[in-house]
Amino acid sequence: MNDRITTHSSLGGLREELRLLAYRAGLPVETRYRLALSAARVAAGELAEGRPVLLETVPPQSVARGTGTEQDRLTVRLHLPYASEGPSLEGLPLPAERVPGPAAVWRLPAPAEPAADGDRDGPAATELLEEELRAAVAGMDELAEDHRQLKHELSETNSGVLALYVQLEERDEQLRQAHGRMLRQLEDALRPAPVAVDGLEMAVHYEPAEKDAPTGGDLYDWFVLPDGTVHITVVDALGHGLTSTRAALNVTHAVRTLALEGHPLESLVARTDEVLATFDHELMATVQVVRLDPRTGELAMANGSHPPALLVRGGDGTGALLEARGRGIGFPLPGSEGLLHDRLDPGDLLVLYTDGLTESRRDPREGEQRLIKAARGLRERPIAELPAAIAEEMRTVVLHPDDTVALTVRRSRP
Incomplete structure (x- = not known):
């Protein structure tokens, strides 16, 4: 097979010529139709404008490769002599080599045994x-x-x-x-269960800020002292999660120990700060401590930066906030400034809580007024249901989720 140049003015003639020469060169059938499709795509624009193209074929020649070996290659050049610029060779079924001028070149590995000489004319185009x-x-x-x-x-x-x-x-x-x-x-x-004491009904509700982290810094403790009075501690440690839980536990345990040792109620907040400051310098917590005599209803309360307690009278349903002044654990000058004294008559309700219960979209005082209204409306509910019912009504208006403790104590009617 010698060098050959043919002129073509139609896609059909160009494709037939390419199929035949590829057949004679013994190229695989897939390479043959990829070559025909690629050359037709390159020449289509020129032939559509009525300008002929030239097809040049160079028979297989030995071409040196990078490894030092040699391989026979068939070279097919498609010239576009009248084109103003080189053809686009992007996305061709058979990639072409770009050369100077308006042309495309395919260098194809030739098989060891091309078509037999006796079959020089080859089959008809339709057969191919x-x-x-x-x-x-x-x-x-x-x-x-x-x-x-x-x-x-x-x-x-x-x-x-x-x-x-x-x-x-x-x-x-x-x-x-x-x-x-x-x-x-x-x-x-x-969270200890309510203390069973004649003359008092007690219940508590705890709600975490996040359902998947149901422990926080809001804790409580209640127990009976040797003299028969009931001691209640409510703590709100700074932060959330297990770290604040540990801090709150330290406070409740310290208060319990000091109370059982006989320390006066008015000194418990300050003494707790002294005890805990020696090994936890970062602890900050509000704390409220209550003593209640179930026989007489006498109530005494010390406070350290904690929200006021709420007392709802069982007779007429009037509500009043019981606020003792003082500063909490880890605060400057910690301790209760004095004791607040009051009395629970039969049917009266005492509500102790953490600030998560009264946080609202406006100010804390507004939350406290809503708490008074909720407790007055619900005060006759069974004690076991009461703290959860109050919390449910209060949580309809919340600035942001926070751990919440609601603890209720009601003096039993005769």
Whole structure:
């Protein structure tokens, strides 16, 4: 096969020429139709404008490669002599080499055995085209089979992933249940049950700022002193989570220890600060300490920066805030400035709480007034339901979520 240059004025003639020369060179059928498609795409613009193109073929020659070996290559050049600029070679089915001038070049590895000399004319163009179509159909069939197999494998993979997902969901649910049980046990350990004392009804409600972190710095403690009076401590430690829980526990334990040792009520806040300051310099907490005699209803309260208590009379339902002045644990000059004294008559209700209950969209005083209204309206509810009912009504207007303790004490009627 010698160098050959032919002129073409139609796409059909160009494609037939390329198919035939590629057949004679013994190129694979896929390379043949890719070459024909690529050359037709490069020449289409010129031929559509009525300008001819030149097709030059150079027979296979030995070309040195980078490895030092040699390989025969067939060179096909497509010249566009009347084009003003080089053709676009992007996205061709068979990539072409860009050369100076308006031309495209394909250098194709030639097989060791080209078509036999006796078959120099080659088959008809329709036969070559049919052979290309058969090869294309066979390739499509192969791709379709690969696609079917891939879908089958993907389906099996999806089934396995779904089964694994179900297992993970079940495992996650088991972990959530175990986590919930652990947290409930932790809450039970941190939050003592109401004290059973003749003459008093007591209940408490705790609500965390975040459902997935049900421990915080709002704690309480209540117990009976040797003289029969009931001691109640309400603490709100700065922060959230386990760190503030530890701080609040330190306060409640210190207050309990000092109270059982017989320290006067008015000195408990200051003495607690002295005890805790030696090993926790960053602790800050508000604290309220109440003593209540269940036989007489006599009440005494010391306070350290904590919100005022609420007393609702059982007779006429009037409500009053009981506010003792003082500064909390970790504050400058900590301690209660004095004791506040009052008396619970039969049917009277005492509400102790942390500031999460009264935070509103306006000011704390507005929250306190809403608390008075809620407690007055709910004061006859069963004591076990009362603190949760008050909290539910108060939480309809909240500035931001915060840990909340609502503790209620009602003096029993005869």
